[in-house]
Amino acid sequence: MSGASATFRCVEPASRRGRPRSEDARQAIVAAALDLLTRTGYGAVTIEGVAAAAGVGKQTIYRWWSSRSALMLEVLREVARLNIRDRDRGSLEGDLEGFLSDTFALARRIPAIPALLRGLMAEAQLDPTFLATLRRELIEPRRAALAAVLARAEARGELRAGQDKDLLLDLAFGFLWYRLLVGHAPLAPRAARALAHALCLAAGSSQARRRPDR
Amino acid sequence: MSGASATFRCVEPASRRGRPRSEDARQAIVAAALDLLTRTGYGAVTIEGVAAAAGVGKQTIYRWWSSRSALMLEVLREVARLNIRDRDRGSLEGDLEGFLSDTFALARRIPAIPALLRGLMAEAQLDPTFLATLRRELIEPRRAALAAVLARAEARGELRAGQDKDLLLDLAFGFLWYRLLVGHAPLAPRAARALAHALCLAAGSSQARRRPDR
Amino acid sequence: MSGASATFRCVEPASRRGRPRSEDARQAIVAAALDLLTRTGYGAVTIEGVAAAAGVGKQTIYRWWSSRSALMLEVLREVARLNIRDRDRGSLEGDLEGFLSDTFALARRIPAIPALLRGLMAEAQLDPTFLATLRRELIEPRRAALAAVLARAEARGELRAGQDKDLLLDLAFGFLWYRLLVGHAPLAPRAARALAHALCLAAGSSQARRRPDR
Amino acid sequence: MSGASATFRCVEPASRRGRPRSEDARQAIVAAALDLLTRTGYGAVTIEGVAAAAGVGKQTIYRWWSSRSALMLEVLREVARLNIRDRDRGSLEGDLEGFLSDTFALARRIPAIPALLRGLMAEAQLDPTFLATLRRELIEPRRAALAAVLARAEARGELRAGQDKDLLLDLAFGFLWYRLLVGHAPLAPRAARALAHALCLAAGSSQARRRPDR
DNA sequence: ATCTAAACGAGACGGTACGTCAGGTCTTGGT
C-alpha cells in the first residue's frame, strides 16, 4: 500500500523456463480470499477454503505464498493499490490532516481494508517471522510517508528544535491502529482533524490553528 | 489487570453440592499456561499442551474457561495482580508520567505481560466475541484509570476548555499498544516522560514544563 | 484367519482409564472397509474413504491401525472368522483334499476373501514391514495348519522317509496363491482334488489313490 | 523377459516427421528407474523421482509409457534381456531342472529381477488392467516355455496318460512366485532340483530318479 | 535455406490422499 508497491515488485528474469505462472489462477486466488474475508471474517479464511472457492489446487497457493498471512498481505496490496497522494498543503497541520483523512477515508471506503489490517496485525503477533515482514512491507513504508510530511514541516520551521519525530509518528499511527484494533470509535473525518491538531500542538508548531468550534 | 479483578470475580452460590473445585488444578493450569507462554510464545500455547503440562484433563480447563483467550486473560490477571497505584503528584504532567512509567515498568519487569497483551489483542481480532470481553475486562478499566487522571487535571484547570479527553486517551494508549504490537521501539522510561509531555502539550496544559534537555 | 485369531487378540489390562474404545466405531470402520472393498476394489480403498463411509474421524482409524494394510488384515480376520476345521479323514490324500477344498470353498463363498488376500499380498510387496506382519499373522498360521496334516501323515507312515515337508507346503500354497494372484484359473473343487493327488504323488505316498477318471 | 521381447516391439511407421524420439532419454529413464528401484525399493519409485533422476521432463515418460507399471515392465525386459535357452537334456527331470535352475539363477544373479517381479505382481493386483498386460507379456510367455518342456516329455512318453499339464505349470510357477513374494526361503539351486523332482513324481514320470541322499 | 512438426527440459496446473494436529465434546473409573 502507499507508493511503496514498486519496491516489492517481484523481479522476474527476462526469460523463465517451464510453464509460466497462470495470472488467472493468481487473480482467482486473491479474489476468492478477498471474498471470503468480507463474507466470513479474517479468522475464518483458510487456505483450503480459498483454494476451493478459487477453483484451484492448494499447492498452487503454497507455491506462491508461504502462508495465509503472506497471501492476505498481497490481497491488501491489491485492494489498496491506489497510492495515497501526499500533496503539499503549505502547512504542517494541513499536510497532516490531508494524510490522515485520506488514510481514514480509504479505510472507510473499502471495508476490507480495516479487516485486513486487523487480521494481519493479529497474525504478526502470533508469528514473529511475519511481524518482520509486516514491518518491512507495511509499517515502515507508511512511517516513511508520514516522516516526509514532518520533514517538510521542519524545513518550513514549523517544528520545535530537537522535536522527536518518531514520537509523533508513534502518536499518529498508534492512534490509528488503536482505534482500528479496539473498535471503540470510528476513523471519522472529524477524528482526522482532531488528531492532526493534537499532533501539531505536541510538535509545538507555532502555526497551530485555533481549534475550530467543531 | 489493575484493580478491576474484583469486578469480574465469578459469583459462586453460597453453597454448592458435589466435589468442590480443585484450587490445585486451577493453579497448575495457570502456571502451566504461563510457563508455556514464556517458553514457546503465545501462538504455540494450546489447550492440549496446557492440560498435559499441568497434569490435568482437558475438560477441567474447558469447565472453567471457555477458550484459550479466556484462560490467558486470567493468566494476565494473575501475573499483573498488583494494582498500579495512581498517586496524585499535583500536576497533569506528573500524574501522566507516573501512570505511564508505572505501566511501562510493569511490562518491562514481567516479560510475560507484553507477550500476553499482544496475544490477547491478536485473538481479539480473530474472534469478535473475545474482543468485546477484552474491552470490558482490560481496555475499559485502563481507560477509566487514565480518565481519572485527566478528570483531576480538569478540576485543577490544567485542561483547555472543551478538550476532548477521549482523544488524549487514544493518543496515550495508542502509543502504548502500537509500540507493544510493532516492537520497533521499547517501552523505556524516557518514552514515558516524552509521551507525558507530548500529551500535556496536546491537552494545551498551561503548566507544561519546559522540555528537559534529556 | 483359521484358528489363529486367539493368538493375536489384544490383551487389555484389566482396567484402563479414560474413555474406552468405542466398539461401534470399530465395527463401522471394518464394515465400511469391507463394503468399499467389494464395491470399488482393494486399490480404491482409502483411509479417507473408509472414515467418511463409516462416519468416523480419520484419527480414530489411525489410532487403532497403523496403515491401510493393517486395517485390511483385520477386515480379513473379521470376514474369515470361522475356523477351518481340520478333521482327520484317515489318509493323507483325504486330509489334504479336505484342507484344500475347505480353503477353496471359503474363498469362493466369500468373494471379499480373494480380493483381500490379493490386496494384502500386493501391499506386502511394497512395504517390507507389512510383509513381516503378513507372514506372522497369515502365512505362518496357515503353513502350520497344513504342516499338522503332513505330520499326521508322517505318523501314519504315508510319507517317504526324509521327505522335505516345506517343499510340499510351498507347492500347495504356491498353487493357491498363484491362481489367486494371476487369476487364470479358478479355485474350483476339482482343482483341490487334483492338487491333493499331485501332492500325494510328490510326497511318495504309497496310498495315493488311482487318479479318478474325472 | 524370455525371448518374447520381439513380439512387443513398437511398430514405427517407416518415416515420421518431427524430432525423432531420443534414445538417450529412453535409456536415461530406464537406467534411473532401475537405479531407484535397487536403492529405494519398488514402492518408492515415482514418476517424478525417475524424471528428476534421469534429468528428463515428466511428459517424456508419459509420452512413452502409460504408467509406472508399464515403465517397470520395460525395465524388467531390459534387465532380463538374455533369453533363457531351453536345451533338450533328454529327460523330463533334466529339462525341468535346467529350466528351473536357470530361472532361479537369473533371479539370484540380478537382484533387481526379484524386486521387479514382486513389484509388478503387486501392481497387477491393484490395477486389473495391468494384470491383463502382465499375464500377456510375462506370465503366458513363461508358461508357454515350460509347456514346451512338458510337451517334449509327453512325446517321449514320460507323462502319465491324461496328465493335466496346467496343474504342473501351476505347481511349478506357484512354487516360484510364492517363494518370491513371501521370501521365507531362497530360490537356491537345491530348491530347483527338489522342485523338478517333485514335479516328475507328480507327473507320474516313470524315469523319476531316485532322490539323491542330499 | 526455410518450414513444419514432433520431442525435449522444465515446471505450473487442478486434484486426491496422505498422516498430523488441535479443537471442543463425550464417557469411563477413581476420589
Added chain:
DNA sequence: ACCAAGACCTGACGTACCGTCTCGTTTAGAT
C-alpha cells in the same frame, strides 16, 4: 460432583505425486 485420562468427530494443516497442460528450445524430414 469433580477429576485425570483418553477416545470421539471435525476440520484444517502442509506435503507428495498424480496425470495434464503450457512454455521456449531442439532436431529432424519435407519443401
